[in-house]
Amino acid sequence: MNPADPPRPVGLLRRHRDFRLLWFGETTGKFGSSVTSLAMPLIAVTTLHASTLEVSLLSAAGWLPWLLIGLPVGVWVDRMRCRPIMIAASAVSLVLLLSVPTAAHAGLLTMAQLLLVVLVTGAAGVFFQTAYTAYLPGLLDPADRAEGNAKLHGSASAAQIVGLGSGGAIAQLLGPVNGLLADAATFLISLCATARIRHREPVREAAPRRALFREIGEGLRLVAGDAWFRSLTLFGACSNLALTGYQTILVVFLVREVGLDSGLVGVLVAAASSGGIVGATLARRVAARIGTARTMLLFESGLSLPALLIPLTGRGTGLALYVLGAFGVSAGVVGGNVLKSTFQQHYCPPELLGRLTASSAVLNYGTIPVGALAGGLLGTALGLRPAMWILTAGVPLGSLILWFSPVRRCRDLPTEPMAEPKPPGTPAVAAAVPVAG
Template sequence: MTEAPPLAADPNFRRFWAGVTLGQLGAQLGHIALPVVAVQLLMASELELGVLNAAATAAFLLVGLPAGAWVDRWAKRRVMIRADVVRAVAISAIPVLWAFDALAMWHLYVVAAVIGVATVFFDVAYQSVLPFLVRREQVSDANGKLEGVAQVARVAGPAAGGLLLKVVSAPLLFVADAIGYAFSAFFLSRVHDREVPRVRAPEARLRTEIAEGLGFVLRHRLLVRIVACTTLSNLAFTLAFTLMPILVLRIIGLEPFWFGVVMGAGAVGGIVGAVLAPRIGRVVGEGTAIPLASLLGGATLALVPLSASLGSPYAAMGVLLLAEFCFSFSVLVYNVMQVSMRQRICPEHLLGRMNASIRFFVWGIMPLSALLSGVLGDRIGVVATMWVAVVLACLAAVPVVFSPLLGMKTLPDAPDAAPEPAPSAAATPDPLGSTPPGAEREPGGGAGDAGDR
């Protein structure tokens, strides 16, 4: 077997890497602009902000499971490219509506929902394509590099967005968001991978294929604990961070520029976490790093509601910066470890359904949590809702703390031995037009994040 070139020297991986960076940079500008438009231009209430966040994540609950089965049937590169195109077109509607003085909250709900559906397909395909792009022994290194550069974009994006908000209106930031998605699609088209789209037997049913993915996740003694931890964590963190724009912009009274600084500077912790995750895994153990990171994330969340009681906006901003740094650090260590394990242990023909099954639970809870956050924020207040989230975040670590992960030096890295059933000679047409097996493959690739927290 020939030795693979270092990932940083591999032009194919560099194109993949560039797509991640540009797509993330554009998306981060949109992430800072959306709550500013809702809270400051459209004067959204706590409940309306909850509905907006629910609309953005509802697709993971509604179409997450079938998306995994479909992605396993289709060419993943084309799924990601078309998802990028859909997101670029949808996000462009906001500045157009604003220019005609017609922008309303329901427009934000619709745009967020469309982008959410496209993101489901993009993310499932992205997390499933990496083993076809690099060798299995390079998966952890690739995830670390992708997350590191994604975190750089998460620093630069909100910071740049905060600066731009001083000279342009928030809706105009969505133009840059659309450009980022367009560049992501372009670089995806320049990446090659080894994937051959799977041939589906005519008798194969969507429900059966979904059940195979769910069964793999729920029967795996480590995956099921990670899913439980991440689901409870996302319940807690969505409960808190849905109301973060109101906490920062109204209760503490910071300007949108400083909101961008808080979001961007916090992502520095993600960069450090992504870079140090492999080393942390070697020092404390790859399995042990997962419960430790979960405990740190839960404890860190307490700093967010605490910041509202400090009296000084600048003191509150300092505490929020620390909270964002530690939170992002813990999430990235957690994600690099558990996502890399998932990609290594899963048989290739189940990758899409495995990732979609996990996303169904860990992201499917988010729209429900966002709605709950809006209701609780309206009934008991923003700060009280965040303290409820702190309690839930601390409880979320229980499934992984009391598990074989604690004390585990090395996570498993071998796929299941069970082979994929042999396909029949008749192939089912690919709705996205993927190349059938036996024909020459076209370039493939992807961009996105590598985590579920």
């Protein structure tokens, strides 16, 4: 918050101009990204007649940059100002997405181009997401961060619902390729909103510039050496493996196995994604009653069980099984993310937040390409429905990690900052003691 900004009542973030711009830009970008997440596999399946394995490669390509560049990006974000990084990442994504309809209308679109666009926009997303996560705590007062995270995650889920629904309608009315024009427009809006934010990060104290790999090591040691970060990261990695596995072949499953058209696929996925709004809305309220750690366990573990309904999806009333199953998963994931984001912003030293974000994301998102490839391989080898059974079963199984972590043994996640990290080469140690519940 700029010193020049007038005092603001705690909790009234709608009056916070810079937060409104960030909120609007991020929500708009999520809307466009959700259109793309549906449009890209539909383009591959209906326009380029891609195989199940090729569709899974497309999904894997979007997350592969986290494995390739995620760790150094965390260091670079900690060294640089975040807002210019976010603006540049949005501009790159805008140009690349416009190249797909341009090539398609010229009759030159290929699967190789789709893979390249997804790969490079994924790399831009690594920069944007890491910078955005490190930028938010400096924009908001500590007391407002929980509310800010809830608003951002809830709006992102709402934007995803509208994007998926409209993405299916656009694909049916105008063709899947034109869905990317909507996404390109949203990146332009997001870019303009971010550029109008007045908040400027304070000049960081000059620190000795150490070797890149040494600073990367600090981030990895922070995740590995702290029981809270380690548990949440391992859970995220296993959960994403299963989630991405079944979501990668979901469009193919609904179109080819269940027999739905593009428009209905978008409507169903949008309806199921509404669970994210419910999760974001209820997470803070439930946490206030039973504690943040217990709420995380409830959302991430209890609400993952309905995933087992998804493979039972069929035509007619059988479509409700997909909606119920995916609704529960969406509510659990988004609600858990609200709690996790707020916890990390309070618990992690600000000067290490970029490296923490990147290090945990590399491990969390690094399993996503593996899950995507596993989905394609299992769908090809065993068939789509058997593959869905195997992959959806992994969602509740992954939550067992939380049952053997400090999360199960306490009522609340730590709210005080962890002890200052020790000098390079010394593992970080958790400073908070779990409260018996």
